[in-house]
Amino acid sequence: MxxxxxxxxxxxxxxxxxxxxxxxxxxxxxxxxxxxxxxxxxxxxxxxxxxxxxxxxxxxxxxxxxxxxxxxxxxxxxxxxxxxxxxxxxxxxxLNRLAPDEKETLSRFLLERRKCLKFPMDDGVSQGLAASTILFRSSTVGDMLTGFDFSIQPWAWQYLNKHPELVISDPRKLALLIERTAMADAVGFEEGRAPWEDQPPARDPFRRRMR
The missing domain is CATH 1.10.287 (Helix Hairpins)
Incomplete structure (x- = not known):
C-alpha cells in the first residue's frame, strides 16, 4: 500500500x-x-x-x-x-470603582429589592452601567414619560447583595436594606411587588355610603 x-x-x-x-x-x-x-x-x-x-x-x-x-x-x-x-x-x-451617581442608581435595586427598574432613555448613568454590562435593557417597550426597563445582571445582583457597602454608605440605608431583605424573605417576596409598599386602599371621599 x-x-x-x-x-x-x-x-x-x-x-x-x-x-x-x-x-x-x-x-x-x-x-x-x-x-x-x-x-x-x-x-x-x-x-x-x-x-x-x-x-x-x-x-x-x-x-x-x-x-x-x-x-x-x-x-x-x-x-x-x-x-x-x-x-x-x-x-x-x-463595581469597586463606581462613581457616586452610579452607586445611587445601583442602590435603588437593592433598597427596592427589584431586579428591574425604569430609567429615562436620556439617563446617562443607566446607559453607562449598561455599556459596562452591569445593567442591560430587558425590554424594548417604553416611552419618554415612563422610561425603559433596565435589569441588573444576575452576577452583579448576587455580588452587591453580599457587599452592599459598595453602593450604600449610609448606615441608616444599610439598616433599611437588612430590614427589607428580611421582610421580603419572610413573605415570599415576588418580583414586581414590594411587601412594604402594600397599603390599605384609600377611601374615596366622594363615594356615597350604601344604606
Missing amino acids: DVSAGLAKLFDALKLSTVPATAGAVLTGTLLFGPTWLIDALGMTETLKGIRPWVGLGFLLCAAVLLTRASVAAGGWVRKRWTWWANERNLRKR
Missing part, C-alpha cells in the same frame, strides 16, 4: 464522530480483551488469529479519536470557564 494513501485513510478515520468511535472501541476492545468463552461464543476464535493486528490497530485508532475529542471538549470547557472568570473578575473590579 502506498504510504500517502495509507495516511489519507488514517486521517479520514480520525474524522469519525464520537458514536462510531465509541462503538468501534467497544467492539475491538471486546475482541482483544474479552474472555475466551465470549470469543468462542461469537465464533471469532479462528478468525481473530489472522486479523488480530488489524483489530488492535482499529482499537488504538478509535481510542485516539475518543481521547482527542475528550481533550478538545475539556480544553474548550476550561477556556470558557477561564474567560468567564476573568470577565467576572474585571467586572467586580468595576
